[in-house]
Amino acid sequence: xxxxxxxxxxxxxxxxxxxxxxxxxxxxxxxxxxxxxxxxxxxxxxxxxxxxxxxxxxxxxxxxxxxxxxxxxxxxxxxxxxxxxxxxxxxxxxxxxxxxxxxxxxxxxxxxxxxxxxxxxxxxxxxxxxxxxxxxxxxxxxxxxxxxxxxxxxxxxxxxxxxxxxxxxxxxxxxxxxxxxxxxxxxxxxxxxxxxxxxxxxxxxxxxxxxxxxxxxxxxxxxxxxxxxxxxxxxxxxxxxxxxxxxxxxxxxxxxxxxxxxxxxxxxxxxxxxxxxxxxxxxxxxxxxxxxxxxxxxxxxxxxxxxxxxxxxxxxxxxxxxxxxxxxxxxxxxxxxxxxxxxxxxxxxxxxxxxxxxxxxxxxxxxxxxxxxxxxxxxxxxxxxxxxxxxxxxxxxxxxxxxxxxxxxxxxxxxxxxxxxxxxxxxxxxxxxxxxxxxxxxxxxxxxxxxxxxxxxxxxxxxxxxxxxxxxxxxxxxxxxxxxxxxxxxxxxxxxxxxxxxxxxxxxxxxxxxxxxxxxxxxxxxxxxxxxxxxxxxxxxxxxxxxxxxxxxxxxxxxxxxxxxxxxxxxxxxxxxxxxxxx
Amino acid sequence: xxxxxxxxxxxxxxxxxxxxxxxxxxxxxxxxxxxxxxxxxxxxxxxxxxxxxxxxxxxxxxxxxxxxxxxxxxxxxxxxxxxxxxxxxxxxxxxxxxxxxxxxxxxxxxxxxxxxxxxxxxxxxxxxxxxxxxxxxxxxxxxxxxxxxxxxxxxxxxxxxxxxxxxxxxxxxxxxxxxxxxxxxxxxxxxxxxxxxxxxxxxxxxxxxx
Numbered sequence: 001x002x003x004x005x006x007x008x009x010x011x012x013x014x015x016x017x018x019x020x021x022x023x024x025x026x027x028x029x030x031x032x033x034x035x036x037x038x039x040x041x042x043x044x045x046x047x048x049x050x051x052x053x054x055x056x057x058x059x060x061x062x063x064x065x066x067x068x069x070x071x072x073x074x075x076x077x078x079x080x081x082x083x084x085x086x087x088x089x090x091x092x093x094x095x096x097x098x099x100x101x102x103x104x105x106x107x108x109x110x111x112x113x114x115x116x117x118x119x120x121x122x123x124x125x126x127x128x129x130x131x132x133x134x135x136x137x138x139x140x141x142x143x144x145x146x147x148x149x150x151x152x153x154x155x156x157x158x159x160x161x162x163x164x165x166x167x168x169x170x171x172x173x174x175x176x177x178x179x180x181x182x183x184x185x186x187x188x189x190x191x192x193x194x195x196x197x198x199x200x201x202x203x204x205x206x207x208x209x210x211x212x213x214x215x216x217x218x219x220x221x222x223x224x225x226x227x228x229x230x231x232x233x234x235x236x237x238x239x240x241x242x243x244x245x246x247x248x249x250x251x252x253x254x255x256x257x258x259x260x261x262x263x264x265x266x267x268x269x270x271x272x273x274x275x276x277x278x279x280x281x282x283x284x285x286x287x288x289x290x291x292x293x294x295x296x297x298x299x300x301x302x303x304x305x306x307x308x309x310x311x312x313x314x315x316x317x318x319x320x321x322x323x324x325x326x327x328x329x330x331x332x333x334x335x336x337x338x339x340x341x342x343x344x345x346x347x348x349x350x351x352x353x354x355x356x357x358x359x360x361x362x363x364x365x366x367x368x369x370x371x372x373x374x375x376x377x378x379x380x381x382x383x384x385x386x387x388x389x390x391x392x393x394x395x396x397x398x399x400x401x402x403x404x405x406x407x408x409x410x411x412x413x414x415x416x417x418x419x420x421x422x423x424x425x426x427x428x429x430x431x432x433x434x435x436x437x438x439x440x441x442x443x444x445x446x447x448x449x450x451x452x453x454x455x456x457x458x459x460x461x462x463x464x465x466x467x468x469x470x471x472x473x474x475x476x477x478x479x480x481x482x483x484x485x486x487x488x489x490x491x492x493x494x495x496x497x498x499x500x501x502x503x504x505x506x507x508x509x510x511x512x513x514x515x516x517x518x519x520x521x522x523x524x525x526x527x528x529x530x531x532x533x534x535x536x537x538x539x540x541x542x543x544x545x546x547x548x549x550x551x552x553x554x555x556x557x558x559x560x561x562x563x564x565x566x567x568x569x570x571x572x573x574x575x576x577x578x579x580x581x582x583x
Numbered sequence: 584x585x586x587x588x589x590x591x592x593x594x595x596x597x598x599x600x601x602x603x604x605x606x607x608x609x610x611x612x613x614x615x616x617x618x619x620x621x622x623x624x625x626x627x628x629x630x631x632x633x634x635x636x637x638x639x640x641x642x643x644x645x646x647x648x649x650x651x652x653x654x655x656x657x658x659x660x661x662x663x664x665x666x667x668x669x670x671x672x673x674x675x676x677x678x679x680x681x682x683x684x685x686x687x688x689x690x691x692x693x694x695x696x697x698x699x700x701x702x703x704x705x706x707x708x709x710x711x712x713x714x715x716x717x718x719x720x721x722x723x724x725x726x727x728x729x730x731x732x733x734x735x736x737x738x739x740x741x742x743x744x745x746x747x748x749x750x751x752x753x754x755x756x757x758x759x760x761x762x763x764x765x766x767x768x769x770x771x772x773x774x775x776x777x778x779x780x781x782x783x784x785x786x787x788x789x790x791x792x793x
Binding site: 109162168169241244334338379541544550558560 | 625
């Protein structure tokens with residue numbers, strides 16, 4: 001039976017069919033739906049959202065050491081967080097199959113950078129698999145699990161946004177037995193990498209890589225398709241799909257297992273074609289190796305490594321390759337001068353009140369990763385830096401210690417706080433910092449589609465659990481000034497923020513109100529503007545609320561969009577905004 | 584491992600490429616583009632076609648411009664529609680239709696909702712939104728085959744303003760070679776029971792428009 005599945009659904013299906021019994025991860029676009037789909041196979045599979053990717057990686061690694069088959073899921077930047085366990089799991093090896101499913105985001109659709117996870121495979125000396133559609137996503141997960149278990153190596157399944165979020169047809173199979181019974185077999189020389197045992201492990205890693213290369217040479221997922229011998233293209237992942245549309249007649253070497261490199265296969269392919277082209281997204285990972293083999297090829301000189309590829313961009317590459325004019329086509333004249341539509345904080349978003357209040361203070365705001373990153377845009381303009389998860393807190397402390405003349409406020413979300421904000425807060429308390437830290441607690445991991453976390457009182461398995469209070473963690477870290485505010489009460493929000501910024505002590509403010517999108521209900525009654533009372537000052541427009549539209553007759557509130565948070569009513573000096581529908 | 588394909592198979596593959604139908608659906612995050620995309624893909628699948636779709640998640644969904652792409656045929660390669668590659672462009676918002684106008688083929692069909700949703704850039708006076716007359720003029724020039732339809736009003740009259748996406752899908756269905764039975768089956772597979780009747784009527788209203 002064939003089903004239409006996204007790449008992420010197909011990976012989950014593959015994990016189920018491969019006999020996986022443990023799945024852990026931290027949400028991150030474009031990887032999130034893997035675990036959300038895998039948990040549908042409970043009770044056969046245990047799944048959890050861990051507080052961060054490092055924890056998730058270690059949970060899955062622990063399961064694998066006990067002999068269970070496990071996966072861990074994350075976006076590309078999540079693997080940076082989990083890089084520590086990755087590098088040494090490669091040494092201590094696994095007993096049950098272990099696959100890290102990592103989704104890259106070429107084009108930065110929903111990410112702060114572009115990173116090519118293939119580099120991590122070479123770095124950690126482990127195999128990597130790159131599906132180009134949903135069928136391959138399922139098949140390659142199963143293959144990666146087999147290779148992992150056979151060679152006792154962690155493996156990476158690397159997708160990109162377009163592989164994870166494109167749907168295509170998948171043939172459904174049966175679930176395999178989860179393998180041998182779970183039971184940890186004590187073996188310190190294998191699992192304890194203190195130098196005396198770690199040094200032999202180091203040697204075994206290289207030996208394993210040689211064995212894996214034989215698989216890479218012979219596996220049907222690395223295959224040559226001979227056609228016109230004038231041009232041979234080496235490609236992988238979604239770039240392969242674009243390339244075969246642009247060069248339908250060329251010969252292809254398609255790499256499904258792109259590390260370790262199949263050197264003999266690459267040489268065979270190069271010898272069989274007159275000219276060689278590498279088409280890959282992001283880094284010149286394959287091209288560099290092809291050149292290191294002493295082969296001549298084109299690649300980065302005609303195919304860009306910046307932002308995602310497409311059929312259109314590869315058509316330009318083709319023109320460059322053939323020495324023709326490769327001017328990118330001009331945008332349609334009909335799309336000129338249209339108003340841009342960037343993503344914005346939703347109507348009723350509880351973060352808006354805090355950013356509005358921060359806009360009244362002369363402070364530096366070190367921000368973080370989440371919906372609230374949107375507070376950096378006009379008209380709120382109230383986030384001055386973003387680095388990575390948790391940095392909103394630690395960078396505030398660093399600025400302060402450097403002698404930054406302005407007061408510094410660190411802003412993070414609730415899920416981000418649990419992810420990697422706690423250690424930063426501990427640092428502020430420990431090292432006599434006095435930054436003001438605001439946790440925007442909207443009771444969910446909102447940006448990735450509302451996943452639970454340690455503060456929500458629910459697990460991914462759907463069970464009720466303890467709901468960790470951010471205030472309690474703050475106090476336990478040693479912060480004595482802890483305030484909770486309601487961000488829909490602008491007066492209170494402004495008062496507490498002003499007061500805490502002014503005091504030279506570390507301070508934690510928890511701004512708490514649930515995400516209305518998650519709750520699926522309005523905050524209050526929709527507001528409307530009494531035209532006869534409106535003075536046209538446009539202060540309400542400074543909230544950046546999508547429900548407040550500015551027309552020729554002055555601002556008006558779109559009733560359908562309005563979530564009834566009432567912030568506009570609180571900022572209106574003319575008292576022209578009221579609740580309730582027209583009489 | 585290598586394989587060799589016959590010249591006949593090669594020729595066949597090139598031929599099928601031209602048979603791949605490409606559709607782009609655009610609008611603003613939250614308008615229901617993903618459901619419309621799912622129904623279309625399901626209908627094509629029920630007819631035995633190879634199908635690939637793509638959609639946007641995460642940050643881009645927060646009230647920003649969104650696009651879903653659907654391609655079906657004998658053997659679909661790229662899930663993305665190339666510039667000037669779409670046989671049909673469906674838009675739930677008029678400015679978004681113009682924004683993505685270079686996706687459509689010169690002879691392609693555009694089904695555009697008259698709905699206007701103001702971006703925050705307009706409310707903050709950083710940009711201006713075209714007047715109704717300006718928008719309609721541009722749409723007529725951009726799309727020689729234009730169906731300009733007040734899908735929101737039609738859906739509202741049917742009792743659920745959110746079904747505007749299905750009205751647009753109904754109008755799109757007239758430009759595709761999928762039989763009505765496939766559409767109806769697809770809708771029943773993708774839509775929750777309690778919304779089914781409204782959505783069926785919304786689809787019919789779009790399909791029978793003009």
